[in-house]
Amino acid sequence: MKVRRTPWWYYLLALVIGLLAGLAIAMAAERFALSLIGAPWMVSMVLLIMGIVILVLALQVHKYATTEPAKRRSGMDPAKAVYTLVSAKALGLAGAALTGWYGGQILVSLPHLDAPYYKRAIMECALALVVCLIDMVIGIIGEKLCELPPTEGPEHPKVKEAKRRRKLDIATDAASGDYRKLRHDSRDRPRS
Structure with a gap:
């Protein structure tokens, strides 16, 4: 099975789709006087913890993959390496989409910065946006870390x-x- 790197434009597309969805939900919340914008602090914490866990797992996979077979202490479960790669890909794309989502909410809410509700929502969305951006970068780096070095086969x-x-x-x-x-x-x- 050959795994390909996620193309750069997937992240851009996810970001744009998230931005449009965030704009739409914030406009709907404003128009119908619903409380739909913002992000609880707990969501940002969970997203950050997920990103850190995936980065640690990707570093473990990278360390195992780049260590010479004679110097390896113990084997790594191939399923763990594949799950880490898939998680890194998903984290990168979800981070891009959520960055756009929270960015769209911020853009619609900025004109109402005077109102306490919108001020709090903008702060929550800004924190979530930063965390999601970090997650996107961790996902891209994690995907790169999970690449296997070329084997000594005929294609090396x-x-x-x-x-x-x-x-x-x-x-x-x-x-x-x-x-x-x-x-x-x-x-x-x-x-x-």
């Missing part, structure tokens, strides 16, 4: 370079007329 740059050099040496030997060395090299190569 070192293996490709070694094959290229071997072909170049064979071509050089053939061009120089040293067929004895060329015949000796061909016996050393593994047959495919």
Whole structure:
């Protein structure tokens, strides 16, 4: 299974969708005199804790993936690594969408800054916006940390370079007329 990085425009799209939804909910709250804007402080705390937990897990996956197999102390459950990657992707996209959501609420509420209700809602939304922005960044970084380094298989740059050099040496030997060395090299190569 090959996992691809989340394209940058997904985050932009999530941010714009969140912004439009936040604007719409804040306008509806203003028009119908409903109490729909703002974010309880507890929501910001939970979002921040989730971001920190995912960052710690991503750092563990990165440490395990970049440590040489001989130096690893214990194995890591592959499911834990995959769940961490999926969580980081989800955190990044949710952080982008919620950043737009709270930003939209702030934009609609700014003209009413004099009213205590709107002042409190703007403060709550500003805190939530900052936390969601941090979560988005943690999600992007966490996704990068969960990438596995290339294996020593046929697609690894070192293996490709070694094959290229071997072909170049064979071509050089053939061009120089040293067929004895060329015949000796061909016996050393593994047959495919």
